[in-house]
Amino acid sequence: MAYPASLRSWQGMLAALAMSVAACLPAVATAGGNAAARIVIDPGHTPAQGGALGVRAIHEVRYNDRLASQVVQALTQAGFDASLTRRPDEKISLEERARISNARRADLFLSIHHDSAQLQYLEKFTLAGQEAYRTTRPIAGYSVFVSKRNPRFTQSHAFAQLLGEEMRKLGRPPTLHHAEPIAGESRELLAPAIGVYRFDDLVVLRQTEMPAVLLEAGVIVDPVDEAYVNDHHHQADIAREVVAAVRRYVATLSARP
């Protein structure tokens, strides 16, 4: 059956309106609604390219996988729709991590990493025949990164602030070494008290379409900080603070008129 042209255009406009409204609505719990916010957790690096090499001669990827899995578990228990970008044995590119999260239409993206420092603050040593690195002065704490190139920068920044605040509650100050005016650092500190930095070029933050944040949970080349993040109970503490930050973030969305 053919509709008159005027009716067809009305239908088209209504369909377009419905689609744009749907695109604006985050899949989060609203007053009386049941949709759980969809959170994608991204364990940084891969088994083949393991990231920073720490004081225990273990690559960063192992720490990332353990913490990411605890965070997904804690988020799921809290009622969120949480998933990982990759399995521990899987190799995927930075671009794929963003693509996967965009395809899942995630409400929030959090990449999990563990930190190192510039070579001038490190010394190489051998541990049970394996290469390892340790700091020559204490460099410890967490940091949180956002990218101004993320299309949802304001929301990303809001979540980064909440995550920084929650992480601070664990009693560890943020590490400020990424703001040092040296090669490889010089990152802009947006909130020194809670460790929020701006790092525009991070691929997983600028190619994701949803609010996106990267957490460096601790410094694995520092003997004291590595001992902290390597502890299963501390990993659970960090996961709990991530959940608290996600809860607070989602609450601000739900409260929006």
Ligand SMILES: [Zn+2]
């Ligand atoms: Zn990393």
